[in-house]
Amino acid sequence: MEKSELLNYFQEPLFISSLSATTRDAALDELVRCFVNAKIVRNRNIVFEMLRRREALGSTGIGHGIAIPHGRSTAVPDVMIAFGKSEKGIDWESIDNKPVHLVFLVLAPPQEQNIRYLPILGGLVEVLSDNKQREKLRKIKSFSDLTSILQS
């Protein structure tokens, strides 16, 4: 999936420029709350539990300060990405043991018409494997900064 296509799955209410969470569970909770506050998800506990179980399968911290927690849930209506940035860094038990500064939470329903979930995950992994993109993302302060990077 092209970088610019990923932009379709981000929304301003699902953007946190400075996460207050200092732990992985708290960060997941903070991001899931965005979906609830935006009235996208009704029951945050179901989604939170799914994400915790996904982390038990293996950390979604892919290294270089990035985490891409993800999962399908019956409680989610559509494919969407929430973004959160942590200046201090969060211990995510990442593969390189480094703290996570950028979190991309990808949620999807069990079935989708266009099968976008896995291509979105793959697209994010590809974009974030580029050091220049990561550096730019570390500096963003607003949702428009994020969209500018994804459009460039």
Add this chain to the structure above:
Amino acid sequence: MADRIKTQIEFLVALQDLDLMRKEISEVRELGFEVTGEGESAIGTARDELIAKIKKPYLANYERLRTRYKRAIVPVKGDTCLGCFCRLPTSLISHGRSDMEVLTCENCGRILYWLD
């Protein structure tokens, strides 16, 4: 793992989510995400723990529906079952959003979960 979910419908939805997760493990691993053998067994244990919390008739219905349909639990949107696209009766709608009861579609029999 201390659960935040407490009701039968929440346990059932969590079970379906877990089954979906298990189904896509290889695809997720191919994308470069870490999936450990230890993690896979932890997921198996989590499933057993969830099953133990679900009342037998509900679990039996879930397993039966899984063999019949792609998904045993389907979302409800706009008061319509998204499994068979039948409009649900008002008596059912008033209970659905509380997440306290396990309700099924009178037409297709699938378990219902209210999205909105």
